[in-house]
Amino acid sequence: MKSKVYVKAAEFVGHPKLTDFKIIEQEVSEDLQDGEILTEAVCISPDPYTRVWKIDVGQEFIGFQLARILKSKNAEYPEGSLVLQQTGWRTITKSKGEQAWYTCDDLPKNIPQSSAVGVLGMPGVTAHYGLLTFCEPKKGETVMVTGAAGAVGTIVGQIAKILGCRVIGCCGSDEKVEYVKSIGFDAAFNYKTSDWDKALTEAAPDGIDCYFDNVGGKMSSTVMNKMNPNGRVAVCGSISSYNSTEPDMAPVIQLNVVVKCLRITGLLVFNNSDKKGSYNDLKKWLEEGRIQTRETVSKGFENIPQAFMNMLKGGNIGKAVVVL
Numbered sequence: 518m519k520s521k522v523y524v525k526a527a528e529f530v531g532h533p534k535l536t537d538f539k540i541i542e543q544e545v546s547e548d549l550q551d552g553e554i555l556t557e558a559v560c561i562s563p564d565p566y567t568r569v570w571k572i573d574v575g576q577e578f579i580g581f582q583l584a585r586i587l588k589s590k591n592a593e594y595p596e597g598s599l600v601l602q603q604t605g606w607r608t609i610t611k612s613k614g615e616q617a618w619y620t621c622d623d624l625p626k627n628i629p630q631s632s633a634v635g636v637l638g639m640p641g642v643t644a645h646y647g648l649l650t651f652c653e654p655k656k657g658e659t660v661m662v663t664g665a666a667g668a669v670g671t672i673v674g675q676i677a678k679i680l681g682c683r684v685i686g687c688c689g690s691d692e693k694v695e696y697v698k699s700i701g702f703d704a705a706f707n708y709k710t711s712d713w714d715k716a717l718t719e720a721a722p723d724g725i726d727c728y729f730d731n732v733g734g735k736m737s738s739t740v741m742n743k744m745n746p747n748g749r750v751a752v753c754g755s756i757s758s759y760n761s762t763e764p765d766m767a768p769v770i771q772l773n774v775v776v777k778c779l780r781i782t783g784l785l786v787f788n789n790s791d792k793k794g795s796y797n798d799l800k801k802w803l804e805e806g807r808i809q810t811r812e813t814v815s816k817g818f819e820n821i822p823q824a825f826m827n828m829l830k831g832g833n834i835g836k837a838v839v840v841l
């Protein structure tokens with residue numbers, strides 16, 4: 518079979534460009550050895566980490582996909598199943614399932630199949646693991662989320678509401694602000710048009726206990742000023758600097774950290790040893806209607822780079838997905 522595969526054609530400088538990507542064709546044999554599976558992608562996930570992950574020019578582009586198993590000699594991944602796997606931006610893949618996270622044959626009926634790369638994929642698992650493990654939110658506490666309208670942020674906010682917290686967030690347009698309020702955020706502001714200090718004071722009159730940080734930079738320094746004593750900060754991402762060509766500058770935070778005894782922890786989703794446990798909790802909440810999901814859908818393999826570039830510039834509400 519022929520597989521279409523994206524390779525990196527040039528190093529990124531600032532925001533990625535279409536010319537930084539190239540499609541090549543690979544021949545993939547349909548003959549399987551014991552343990553092997555042959556898959557065809559049904560949905561590709563453009564994710565921010567692939568902007569900063571080390572991928573050499575000429576190397577295949579990395580990333581998550583939802584795929585249908587066409588043939589299998591592996592009992593764990595049977596023919597016909599859907600599988601979430603980190604096999605990159607490619608159509609046909611032969612593997613031993615070593616890049617698979619889990620099969621997704623039990624997706625809730627009330628959500629699109631592509632949710633398997635969103636709320637039930639790497640971003641949703643990140644939100645669940647990151648919030649519960651590193652922020653440890655308690656009922657009545659205030660949780661602040663940056664990147665609130667995105668794939669991770671929308672789920673962090675909704676889980677925090679389920680736990681009985683006051684949830685506030687910021688995002689990059691008035692439409693996004695209205696969206697996050699519609700899914701339960703108690704307050705939100707457009708960071709492109711607001712006075713951050715004033716907006717945070719209004720949104721969190723009792724201060725912030727938990728900060729789920731997707732964005733980093735100056736916004737995070739501003740949030741630190743509003744943290745309560747013994748507050749917890751989960752540093753999940755730093756997207757404000759992913760496309761920067763110069764080092765970002767932000768006010769120092771150390772005095773806040775010392776005086777308030779803040780706990781700041783970086784997290785990586787692949788260190789979550791119970792990804793399927795996160796999946797199961799999220800699936801239950803989706804079925805119960807306690808979590809809503811939204812996607813910004815692009816169509817076609819040839820449109821993956823454009824969807825990726827749009828997402829990095831804030832063109833998505835909820836999860837950016839590419840359906841093939």
Ligand SMILES: NC(=O)C1=CN([C@@H]2O[C@H](COP(=O)(O)OP(=O)(O)OC[C@H]3O[C@@H](n4cnc5c(N)ncnc54)[C@H](OP(=O)(O)O)[C@@H]3O)[C@@H](O)[C@H]2O)C=CC1
Pocket residue numbers: 564565566639640643664665666667668669670687688689690693731732752753754755756757758784785786787828829830831832833835836837
């Ligand atoms: N640590 C881990 O294991 C993981 C970390 N992450 C991180 O979580 C974060 C969110 O990822 P994800 O939910 O998939 O992506 P999103 O769906 O949130 O999409 C990215 C969003 O980032 C926002 N953004 C872009 N540039 C800036 C900027 N300069 N300042 C502020 N916001 C900006 C845009 O929203 P807006 O319009 O609001 O600006 C854009 O929509 C990223 O930092 C990512 O690296 C994700 C998964 C796992």
Ligand SMILES: O=C(O)CCC[C@H](O)\C=C/C=C/C=C/C(=O)C/C=C\CCCCCO
Pocket residue numbers: 565566569570571579580581603604639753754755785786787
């Ligand atoms: O997709 C692959 O094949 C690479 C491994 C992916 C990993 O196992 C799964 C998920 C990782 C998600 C990370 C998400 C982030 O946004 C983390 C933020 C930045 C990471 C930068 C790392 C740079 C290393 O070169």
